[in-house]
Amino acid sequence: MYEVFYRSLFRIRRVEEEVAKIYPSDKIKSPVHLSIGQEAVAVGACEALRPTDVVFGTYRGHALYLAKHGNLKKMIAELYGKVTGCAKGKGGSMHLVDAAAGFMGTSAVVGTTIPHAVGYAYAMRLQRRETVVASFFGDGAVDEGIFSESLNFAALKRLPLIFICENNFYSIHSHQLARQPASNIVERARAYAIPADRIEDNDVLRIYDVVKRAAEAIRAGTSGPRFLECMTYRWKEHVGPNDDFDKGYRSITEAEPWFAKDQVKRIRDLLVREIRERIEAEVEAEIREAFEFAERSPFPPDEELYTDVFAEATQWSAS
Amino acid sequence: MERILTYAEAVREATEQEMARDPSVIVLGIGVDDFKAVYGTTRGLLEKFGPERVFDTPLSEDGMTGVAIGAAMAGLRPIHVHIRMDFVMLAMNQIVNIAAKARYMYGGTVSVPIVVRSVIGRSWGQGAQHSQALQALFMHVPGLRVVAPSTPYDAKGCLIMSIRDDNPVMFIEHRMLHSQRGHVPSDLYAVPFGKARVLAKGSDITLVGISYMTVECLRAQRYLGEVGISAEVIDPVCLSPLDIETILTSVKKTGRLLLVDSGWTVCGASAEILAQVAEHLQGMPQIRWQRMGFAPVPCPTTKNLENLFYPNAQTVASTAFAMVHDNQRSWVPVHKEASEIVEFKGPF
Numbered sequence: 001m002y003e004v005f006y007r008s009l010f011r012i013r014r015v016e017e018e019v020a021k022i023y024p025s026d027k028i029k030s031p032v033h034l035s036i037g038q039e040a041v042a043v044g045a046c047e048a049l050r051p052t053d054v055v056f057g058t059y060r061g062h063a064l065y066l067a068k069h070g071n072l073k074k075m076i077a078e079l080y081g082k083v084t085g086c087a088k089g090k091g092g093s094m095h096l097v098d099a100a101a102g103f104m105g106t107s108a109v110v111g112t113t114i115p116h117a118v119g120y121a122y123a124m125r126l127q128r129r130e131t132v133v134a135s136f137f138g139d140g141a142v143d144e145g146i147f148s149e150s151l152n153f154a155a156l157k158r159l160p161l162i163f164i165c166e167n168n169f170y171s172i173h174s175h176q177l178a179r180q181p182a183s184n185i186v187e188r189a190r191a192y193a194i195p196a197d198r199i200e201d202n203d204v205l206r207i208y209d210v211v212k213r214a215a216e217a218i219r220a221g222t223s224g225p226r227f228l229e230c231m232t233y234r235w236k237e238h239v240g241p242n243d244d245f246d247k248g249y250r251s252i253t254e255a256e257p258w259f260a261k262d263q264v265k266r267i268r269d270l271l272v273r274e275i276r277e278r279i280e281a282e283v284e285a286e287i288r289e290a291f292e293f294a295e296r297s298p299f300p301p302d303e304e305l306y307t308d309v310f311a312e313a314t315q316w317s318a319s
Numbered sequence: 320m321e322r323i324l325t326y327a328e329a330v331r332e333a334t335e336q337e338m339a340r341d342p343s344v345i346v347l348g349i350g351v352d353d354f355k356a357v358y359g360t361t362r363g364l365l366e367k368f369g370p371e372r373v374f375d376t377p378l379s380e381d382g383m384t385g386v387a388i389g390a391a392m393a394g395l396r397p398i399h400v401h402i403r404m405d406f407v408m409l410a411m412n413q414i415v416n417i418a419a420k421a422r423y424m425y426g427g428t429v430s431v432p433i434v435v436r437s438v439i440g441r442s443w444g445q446g447a448q449h450s451q452a453l454q455a456l457f458m459h460v461p462g463l464r465v466v467a468p469s470t471p472y473d474a475k476g477c478l479i480m481s482i483r484d485d486n487p488v489m490f491i492e493h494r495m496l497h498s499q500r501g502h503v504p505s506d507l508y509a510v511p512f513g514k515a516r517v518l519a520k521g522s523d524i525t526l527v528g529i530s531y532m533t534v535e536c537l538r539a540q541r542y543l544g545e546v547g548i549s550a551e552v553i554d555p556v557c558l559s560p561l562d563i564e565t566i567l568t569s570v571k572k573t574g575r576l577l578l579v580d581s582g583w584t585v586c587g588a589s590a591e592i593l594a595q596v597a598e599h600l601q602g603m604p605q606i607r608w609q610r611m612g613f614a615p616v617p618c619p620t621t622k623n624l625e626n627l628f629y630p631n632a633q634t635v636a637s638t639a640f641a642m643v644h645d646n647q648r649s650w651v652p653v654h655k656e657a658s659e660i661v662e663f664k665g666p667f
Contacts, residue, residue: 086428087424087425087426087428088426088427089426090426091424091425095424095425097428097429104392105392105425105429107416109412109416109417112413112416115382115384115386115389116385116389118382118385119385119386119387119388119389119391119393120390120393122386122389123389123390123393124393125371126345126371126372126390126395127394145382146379146381146412146413149377149379149381149383149385150382152379153376153377156377308422308423308426309422309423309461309462310422310462310464311422311430311432311484311485311486
């Protein structure tokens with residue numbers, strides 16, 4: 001199991017580092033919100049879900065996309081704006097999607113995908129499927145009215161859904177306590193009678209356990225929606241590849257405890273060297289290949305500007 | 320033999336028949352399962368299809384639109400009903416930022432086949448926040464279909480089309496149309512998007528009425544006929560995509576175009592239609608055009624001001640008359656207030 005966790009954690013970390021490295025070249029001509037530091041939430045949760053389960057995420061979505069086993073080549077090509085990307089270059093980093101992997105898409109407007117997870121879960125219930133849906137969002141999304149609207153309806157209908165709040169303390173540069181009267185997001189879920197846990201230390205194994213138990217209870221029909229608040233920390237600036245501890249809104253002192261509980265390092269240290277090195281070599285090769293694929297892929301042809309606005313005429317004919 | 324239904328019955332029948340045909344169709348919205356049944360348009364659906372497929376919602380327009388979108392991504396075909404279009408303003412984020420864009424920004428891998436039904440229009444002192452007709456806001460956004468049928472026949476056919484279409488559709492129905500009666504076949508049929516209807520042939524002036532204003536334009540056409548003016552009346556039916564060709568053909572024939580919207584004119588549906596006509600027909604200086612719509616104010620509740628706020632058959636006819644006579648003559652037909660307006664009583 002540690003091997004699985006390490007492969008996913010290391011893969012995300014290294015992809016993000018490569019994105020950060022290539023970013024100043026301007027080959028990626030659109031915003032990227034890096035997941036470095038927050039990998040554990042996506043990895044712990046997604047490994048606890050089935051491949052057929054479905055997740056919805058945010059514009060800081062690289063970790064979730066990769067943790068849900070989204071296609072890496074298509075992701076990097078998407079960042080490069082290439083036609084081989086997961087959205088043909090029309091979505092970029094903020095609109096990653098891989099429906100085949102159960103990664104249903106991310107949005108650049110905070111909070112907007114939360115109800116999509118709820119609606120998807122409603123459909124799963126109606127179609128009598130075993131699928132569990134997970135909604136990932138940040139502490140900023142909790143400020144939005146749609147957060148409450150979504151929790152209320154999910155609880156009302158007892159939907160097969162796990163809400164996962166990645167609380168990294170900041171909405172852009174605004175601290176949670178500048179926006180909310182207390183650090184008690186988990187309590188808000190309880191107000192809707194949704195069983196809720198808060199995990200303080202970014203512990204990937206604990207996140208895995210809690211999500212695993214929640215998914216099992218939901219699938220067994222003994223539980224409605226569950227809620228998980230995962231305290232975590234963004235290491236890089238809000239958007240872009242740089243550090244920003246010198247900008248005044250947060251300090252390196254605040255970050256240091258989070259560096260110390262780095263889950264990539266933690267799980268690496270649990271593996272024997274031989275296994276670790278094999279995983280790392282395989283991941284490095286995969287990443288190299290993905291960037292090469294993106295580099296040599298073509299940009300979308302001009303006519304792609306006008307495709308995918310509407311679905312083409314449906315299969316039946318109008319009379 | 321003709322089978323006569325009201326517009327509201329046609330909407331209900333289309334929904335019921337599509338729900339029976341396709342188990343992925345669901346209906347949600349505030350009040351869809353109550354005894355009022357949104358002017359009767361959802362009556363009996365709960366009993367027939369059960370509470371999983373027909374359900375009342377919390378007062379969470381944005382959230383429930385998102386729920387509909389998520390359900391659509393999972394293969395359902397939700398019909399989200401709003402008894403006032405004013406309430407759809409609370410859902411603009413999900414409609415404009417997600418529904419309209421999901422297919423494009425996810426590279427064609429995601430479909431959002433939702434229908435957002437909303438009721439617009441005048442009646443009985445509903446005032447500034449219960450009577451708006453904001454179709455133009457949705458026409459502005461690529462990725463949304465906007466349809467506003469005016470007859471019971473088209474109400475049924477367009478709703479069936481909207482349900483089956485794989486795109487988000489704004490289905491707009493005017494409250495004063497709900498009681499209109501007309502021929503509606505009992506079988507399933509779809510009215511295609513982007514095809515206008517010529518409801519009356521004429522040679523002197525083209526009247527284009529949007530939604531309920533089609534009815535007033537037809538009345539105006541009869542008034543005009545009494546003073547020897549032959550008006551052609553066109554119902555665009557679908558506002559996005561817009562069938563501009565049918566309107567152009569008519570305007571080239573009549574040389575005069577009067578657009579009558581059931582909404583405001585500024586940046587409105589009439590502005591868009593006129594802009595497209597102008598782009599196509601520039602260099603033809605003999606063409607005259609004019610627009611009518613809501614007065615450029617919020618809607619008042621008191622009856623005498625409300626009457627001034629809306630165009631009607633009388634004001635349409637007298638405007639058309641003046642246009643035909645190059646503003647050299649004026650005339651106001653004897654006008655009786657439309658029965659559907661007189662008969663409609665609130666407070667609901």
